[in-house]
Amino acid sequence: xxxIDAQTLRRLSTQILIHAGVPEPSxxxxxxxxxxxxxxxxxxxxxxxxxxxxxxIGNGVANPASVGRHYWRREAFLEVDGEMGLGPVVAxxxxxxxxxxARQTGIAVAAIHNSNHIxxxxxxxxxxxQAGQTILAFSTSEALVHPWGGRKAMLGTNxxxxxxxxxxxxxxxxxxxxIVSMGEVHDxxxxxxxxxxxxxLDAQGxxxxxxxxxxxxxxxxxxxxxGYALGLAFGLLASSLAGAALGRDVHGTLDSHSICxxxxxxxxxxxxxxxxxxxxxxxxxxxxxxxxxxxxxPGERGRACRAERLRIGVPLAEPLWxxxxxxxxxxxxA
Amino acid sequence: xxxIDAQTLRRLSTQILIHAGVPEPSxxxxxxxxxxxxxxxxxxxxxxxxxxxxxxIGNGVANPASVGRHYWRREAFLEVDGEMGLGPVVAxxxxxxxxxxARQTGIAVAAIHNSNHIxxxxxxxxxxxQAGQTILAFSTSEALVHPWGGRKAMLGTNxxxxxxxxxxxxxxxxxxxxIVSMGEVHDxxxxxxxxxxxxxLDAQGxxxxxxxxxxxxxxxxxxxxxGYALGLAFGLLASSLAGAALGRDVHGTLDSHSICxxxxxxxxxxxxxxxxxxxxxxxxxxxxxxxxxxxxxPGERGRACRAERLRIGVPLAEPLWxxxxxxxxxxxxA
Numbered sequence: 001x002x003x004i005d006a007q008t009l010r011r012l013s014t015q016i017l018i019h020a021g022v023p024e025p026s027x028x029x030x031x032x033x034x035x036x037x038x039x040x041x042x043x044x045x046x047x048x049x050x051x052x053x054x055x056x057i058g059n060g061v062a063n064p065a066s067v068g069r070h071y072w073r074r075e076a077f078l079e080v081d082g083e084m085g086l087g088p089v090v091a092x093x094x095x096x097x098x099x100x101x102a103r104q105t106g107i108a109v110a111a112i113h114n115s116n117h118i119x120x121x122x123x124x125x126x127x128x129x130q131a132g133q134t135i136l137a138f139s140t141s142e143a144l145v146h147p148w149g150g151r152k153a154m155l156g157t158n159x160x161x162x163x164x165x166x167x168x169x170x171x172x173x174x175x176x177x178x179i180v181s182m183g184e185v186h187d188x189x190x191x192x193x194x195x196x197x198x199x200x201l202d203a204q205g206x207x208x209x210x211x212x213x214x215x216x217x218x219x220x221x222x223x224x225x226x227g228y229a230l231g232l233a234f235g236l237l238a239s240s241l242a243g244a245a246l247g248r249d250v251h252g253t254l255d256s257h258s259i260c261x262x263x264x265x266x267x268x269x270x271x272x273x274x275x276x277x278x279x280x281x282x283x284x285x286x287x288x289x290x291x292x293x294x295x296x297x298p299g300e301r302g303r304a305c306r307a308e309r310l311r312i313g314v315p316l317a318e319p320l321w322x323x324x325x326x327x328x329x330x331x332x333x334a
Numbered sequence: 335x336x337x338i339d340a341q342t343l344r345r346l347s348t349q350i351l352i353h354a355g356v357p358e359p360s361x362x363x364x365x366x367x368x369x370x371x372x373x374x375x376x377x378x379x380x381x382x383x384x385x386x387x388x389x390x391i392g393n394g395v396a397n398p399a400s401v402g403r404h405y406w407r408r409e410a411f412l413e414v415d416g417e418m419g420l421g422p423v424v425a426x427x428x429x430x431x432x433x434x435x436a437r438q439t440g441i442a443v444a445a446i447h448n449s450n451h452i453x454x455x456x457x458x459x460x461x462x463x464q465a466g467q468t469i470l471a472f473s474t475s476e477a478l479v480h481p482w483g484g485r486k487a488m489l490g491t492n493x494x495x496x497x498x499x500x501x502x503x504x505x506x507x508x509x510x511x512x513i514v515s516m517g518e519v520h521d522x523x524x525x526x527x528x529x530x531x532x533x534x535l536d537a538q539g540x541x542x543x544x545x546x547x548x549x550x551x552x553x554x555x556x557x558x559x560x561g562y563a564l565g566l567a568f569g570l571l572a573s574s575l576a577g578a579a580l581g582r583d584v585h586g587t588l589d590s591h592s593i594c595x596x597x598x599x600x601x602x603x604x605x606x607x608x609x610x611x612x613x614x615x616x617x618x619x620x621x622x623x624x625x626x627x628x629x630x631x632p633g634e635r636g637r638a639c640r641a642e643r644l645r646i647g648v649p650l651a652e653p654l655w656x657x658x659x660x661x662x663x664x665x666x667x668a
Contacts, residue, residue, distance in 0.1 A: 018396035023352060042401075075411050077440025077605055078617075083380075106411025109441045147617055149626040154617060162567040164574050171570055173563045205623065223557020229507045229632040230564070233496040237504055240498050241468060241605045246613040269443060271575045272412055279580040283481055283488060284588065287538065292483035323558060 002314030002321050005054045010035055012328055013050055017329035022064040027087040027313030033088040038314045040302035044183035045120040048320055051327055053086065053116070055256035062086060062116045062260075067093040076101055077106040081316045082115025084259065088114040096123055099133060102270040111242040117253045121161035122174030122299065124266065129163030130171030134269040137161040138238040140262040141218040143248045146218035148228035151205020151220035154247045155228075156262070157181065159233040167277045173298035178219040185214050202226045235291070238265040250268055336655055337413055337647030342349030344369055346661035353665035354388045356398040360423040367422040367453045368570035374636035378517035382654055385661055386452070387420065389590035396450050396594075398459065401427045410435055410442040410557060416449025418593065422457070424449040429458055429600055432613060436551040436604040445576040446598040451587045454509030456633065463504030468488055468603040471495040472572040474596040477582045479512045480552035485539020486554035486568045488581045489562075490596070491515065492569040501611045507632035509566030512553040519548050572599040 005239035007294075010031055015086035017027035019093035030053060056062035070093075073079045078098055082090040090112060094177075118124075121137045128135040141156035153298025161174040179199055188195050189211035199225030201207055208214055221228040241247050242262025288294045343367055344410045351361035364387060371379035390396035400419030404427075407413045412432055412473035416424040424446060432442035452458075462469040474492035489512035513533055522529050534548035535541055542548055551662050555562040578597025586594025620629045643649075650658075 046378075054438060064469060071604055073436065073606070074440030076442075076605070077603070079606075097613060102457045104408065105439055106408030106538070107441050107443045108410075109603070109605070111605060113502070131358055133570065145622060149623050149627045150617075150620045151623055152620065162568045167630070168342055168384045171567070174558045175389045175563055177560075201399075201623075205621065222560045224508045225630075226556045227561070230494070232632065233498075233505070236498045236610055236613075237468065237470075237496055240607045240610055243608045246610065248615065269411070269575060270408070271409070271445060272413075272577065273574045274577045276580065277572055278575055279570075282581065283484075286484045286486065286488060287397075287539065289483050289535075295484045296559075297568065309598045326365065 001315040001317055004316050006035060006139030006310055008318075009038070009047065009314060012324060013047060016050060016054060016324075017064075020064065022056050022057070022086065024037070025065065026067070026086060026293050029092055032122050035314075036306075037120045037125050038316070040120070040122070041305040041310045042120055042302070043317075044181050047316070049117065052256055054327065056116065059257050061252065066090065068115060069191050070094070070097060074262040076105040077097040078108065078110040080110055080115070082112055085115055087116040087118040087264075088233050091264060091266070094299050095128065095268070098266060098268045099128060099131065100271065102133060102268045106271060107267065109241070109268075110266045110316060112237075112266075113242045113244045114259075115264065116260045120174065121171060122157050122172050122302070122329065125172045125174060126170065126299075128149050128268055129165050129172055132165045132273075134271060134273065135161070136183060136267040138234050138265040138316045139243055140235050140238050140246070140250060142233060142250050142262075144166065144182050144204070144219050145231060146201055146220050147232070147291060148221055148225045151201060151218075155221070155231055156235055156247075157219070157248060158231040158238075160234050164276065165273050166251060166280065167275060169300075171276060171280065173299065175298075177221055177227055177234060179222040179227075180219060182215070182219060183190035185211050185219070185231070185314065189215055192302050196256050238263045241265055243274050247291060289324045335649040335651055338650050338655060339647050340373065340644055342501060343372070343381065343650075344656075346658060347381060350384060350662050351389060351398075354391050354398065354637050355381070356391070359651050360398065363422045363426055364420050367457050367565060370457050370640075370649075371454045373640040374456070375452075375639040375642045376454055376636070377651075378515050381650070381658060383431045383451065383453070385657060386590055388661065388665065390450065394590050395586065395591060400424065402446065403451065404428070404431060408624050410439040410634070411506060412442065412444040414446040414449070416442055416446055420451055421450040421452035425458060425524070425598060425600070428464065429602070432600060432602045433462060435466065436467060436602045440605060441601065441603045443575070443602075444600045445572075446578045446600075447578050448593075449598065450594045452598050454508065455493050456506050456532050456636070459495035459497030459506045459508060460504065460633075461615075462602055463499050463506055466499045466607075467656075468496070468499065468605060468607065469497045470601040472568050472599040473576055474569050474572050474580075474584060475587050476554050476596075478516050479555050479565060480535055480539070482555055485535060485552075488586060489555070489565055490551070490569055490581075491583065492572075494567040494568050498610065500614065501609060503637060505610060505614065505631065507634065509632075511555055511568060512559055513556040513561075514553060516549070516553060519545050519553070521612070523549055575599055613617045
């Protein structure tokens with residue numbers, strides 16, 4: 001894979017977005033989100049998604065100028081109508097407001113609807129926790145996951161991110177509640193490899209290891225019944241408070257033409273944080289199991305990956321790198 | 335197992351606590367928590383724990399009179415020093431305050447330290463969600479769970495409960511982040527049955543299916559690396575904000591003599607809740623997988639169990655039923 005310098009990618013993506021009609025600061029935010037995913041080794045949430053952002057603007061289902069309309073329903077409850085804005089642009093504007101408000105009230109929440117794909121939740125958690133506040137972040141998405149004991153996709157991959165400040169780098173975890181991403185299933189399908197058992201159902205709702213069949217089926221929730229319960233709870237929490245669509249009614253995070261009707265929820269807490277560093281060090285230094293190199297702290301592998309990729313460049317699959325250059329040419333010509 | 339009428343158990347437990355020096359309203363709260371666990375089919379958090387509550391009062395590590403001291407650090411951030419009070423007594427007093435405050439501010443948080451075992455988190459979630467508010471509840475506990483890829487117990491079973499109001503009965507989920515409870519491992523050991531693979535490590539940190547060996551070892555987190563990440567995040571979140579102990583430094587939820595230094599965290603949100611009922615109905619009616627009777631909504635099996643046990647009585651293991659009667663006699667004689 002070609003290794004592309006992060007600054008080159010940043011300039012390229014920002015220019016593409018500006019040519020698509022996105023104001024410069026918003027183009028920088030959308031780019032930063034996608035690039036951070038590449039840097040942290042989460043390509044499913046990276047520059048692969050840029051073409052869809054541009055197409056959605058072109059199709060009138062993403063408004064490049066909107067930052068969202070804010071309604072303080074209560075002193076610490078911010079309702080946000082994203083006005084079809086870009087996901088990170090709307091999210092960051094809302095987060096800034098509740099981070100400030102939480103300094104006065106101790107905690108504040110933003111519930112966002114009518115906004116586009118928010119991307120990697122850990123991005124927001126890292127930002128808030130780096131600045132010394134605690135955060136919980138939730139988002140809903142298209143139905144891709146089957147309920148435990150069911151046959152059809154009826155839940156989103158309903159991710160959660162949690163960030164807690166420490167003396168050093170903050171603790172940041174970010175995970176979907178599906179056993180694996182649909183992107184990974186697509187990767188298996190393109191390589192012609194069988195899926196591990198238990199990952200997916202086919203379109204008829206039967207267990208399958210055929211990745212091509214799984215693309216038309218459903219992903220398993222991670223962790224069996226408990227993971228299903230958590231994913232469902234995160235989805236209900238965000239959808240209920242954001243007034244967003246649920247389950248199979250959710251659209252617009254995976255296509256280029258539907259208005260995006262999922263919900264996002266951020267809770268920021270400005271509390272006195274006790275020190276976690278000694279405990280985290282103890283975990284880092286814990287004796288690993290047979291065949292395991294070391295006990296990991298969530299988020300730290302991504303942070304190490306980021307440092308390396310800032311140094312040596314971002315590995316991009318050749319088709320994606322070509323497509324980005326084509327996209328830039330198209331936008332310049334447009 | 336003898337089936338004991340719920341009112342009989344309520345009277346018995348309340349009397350035992352009153353004789354142990356607990357004021358009547360607090361005795362009723364502690365009893366209600368334990369009895370609800372029995373009714374909902376969670377005996378590990380039920381009346382089995384009553385003797386320990388009484389012993390802790392006797393040993394001076396639980397203060398039967400305390401309801402906790404409240405400090406509003408910010409308008410919507412309540413810090414609670416439990417003053418060694420009974421877990422549910424301190425928790426309910428704090429919850430009442432933040433539920434009222436959230437009506438003004440939209441969201442409020444209580445961070446509790448120096449309080450005793452809080453019991454089944456779903457109890458609190460059910461209460462708040464029944465009253466029309468949304469809730470997230472966390473608590474930390476003694477280190478019983480090994481980090482993913484580690485050998486020793488270094489995390490609590492770090493449970494979470496989430497409650498969201500609906501038009502009908504609220505959605506309430508409540509789960510520990512261990513693959514199974516240590517209580518269940520004890521049950522396997524007492525029956526001499528082998529554990530399923532992947533549940534536990536022995537004292538040397540090696541995988542074991544020997545339940546007796548697992549009692550001295552560690553439980554696996556549920557759901558592999560993702561479940562570990564979530565359990566760790568829930569634990570850090572609660573400990574950091576509550577100023578509570580972490581990992582192997584946590585004591586007092588499983589013994590009768592240590593001051594309890596874990597933390598509890600409640601977040602109550604008073605938002606406009608969108609309707610979830612149609613979606614939940616769709617899940618209830620979803621076609622089940624081969625060999626599965628129906629798709630379940632978390633919390634509903636417990637609610638059905640509760641209705642039945644209120645009608646026919648609570649099945650109590652004979653040794654527990656005898657012990658409760660012995661405990662009552664001891665306390666009356668004391």
